[in-house]
Amino acid sequence: MQITIKELADAHNIRALKQYGQNFLFDSSLCVKIAKAAALPANARVVEVGPGVAGLTIALLQGGVGHLIVIEKDKRFLPLLQQVQSYYPNLEIIMRDAQDCKMEDLSGDDRQVHIVSNLPYNIGTKLLIGWAKEIDYIATMTLMFQKEVGQRIVAEAHSKEYGRLSVIAQLLFDVKKLFDIKSTAFTPAPKVDSVLLRFVPKKDYAEILNLIPFIEFVTHKAFAQRRKMLGAWIKRIIPRELMDEFASQIGLDMTLRAENLTPATYMQIARFLQWHDCSCAV
Known part of the structure; x- marks a missing residue:
């Protein structure tokens, strides 16, 4: 696609809505960096929640994923996503609340999916806990959280950030912090920075x-x-x-x-x- 992410959003008159916790990532080079950090195998089956203006979506598709399923509840984005789909037929669009979607239903013949997402701040933790219970159907997760939540996930015992989220996440997954992302990378800029984490199910997770x-x-x-x-x-x-x-x-x-x-x-x-x-x- 010979169009920038911002131009694509402007063409469809898309503006961020606070009620959905939307902050758009227009930096295509950062989207590519996130997609590469996910370390996806060739032709992977990938799920992205909250694609929004499709910056990460396009980076994943250009990176060679086999099948990309995007889950978006805001109907304003459908025409934009359909325009991207016209270039990439391996893109599947699901217009639904991600909290109502099961990875078992999305895993297809691959039996497992890789989740790569810039998670909405307001439901990120809830989604993580739900996906932890569906770990059978998850190969890896590369997820962006607000920095405070990310610190709680990777926190070790004896620290003030350590809590329930730390325990549950670390028992089921090997969790690795990949890199921080400044709030200024987003439009509109949130009040906090973000962090990208990678989750790999532990061998004894069952x-x-x-x-x-x-x-x-x-x-x-x-x-x-x-x-x-x-x-x-x-x-x-x-x-x-x-x-x-x-x-x-x-x-x-x-x-x-x-x-x-x-x-x-x-x-x-x-x-x-x-x-x-x-x-x-x-």
């Missing part, structure tokens, strides 16, 4: 996936009172008659706080609840 309801329960209890010591909340989720067994098996210092427990420790606690069929946890 075992962890079965524990997710228990992990969500435990981390909710822990981080809802993150300044309280372990002993103050663990007795509320472990039946009294099992406390001695819990202490001998897990062997935790009851003076530790939520941010002091590693993802592996949260998995141990979740596995204990599952093993003893503590249905109160779910």
Whole structure:
């Protein structure tokens, strides 16, 4: 296509809407950098959420993806995306809320998809948690978040950013920060910078996936009172008659706080609840 991203948006009279958390990326070189950072295999099946003015969409298509599915809820973008589709027939357009789309339905014969997206700030975390539960159908994810959320995802134990999102994401995925993106790269410029992260499912994710309801329960209890010591909340989720067994098996210092427990420790606690069929946890 011999037209800039901004010219394409202007041709269709597209303006960013605050209610959808829209911030447009007109820098084609940055879009290409993001597409390359995704390290997609040849002819990959890719899903992009919130393509907007199609800057990243075009970069992915020009990069040689096999099939690109874009999911967009704002109907204003349909004519623009259809214009791009006229040049790239391997582009599939789904006009729907991404929260209502299942990766299982989009995976096709490939059985898995690669997700590459500049996520809308207002639903990015919710989408990530939903996709984590569909990990069977995901090969990799390369996702842009506002910097604060990205820091929480990659945060290590003992840090103030560490929380439920850190635990769940790091148990299921190997997460790597790729690079920061300044707010000035967007139009209109948001108040915060962004960060690009890459997620690769861990080899043992299937075992962890079965524990997710228990992990969500435990981390909710822990981080809802993150300044309280372990002993103050663990007795509320472990039946009294099992406390001695819990202490001998897990062997935790009851003076530790939520941010002091590693993802592996949260998995141990979740596995204990599952093993003893503590249905109160779910």
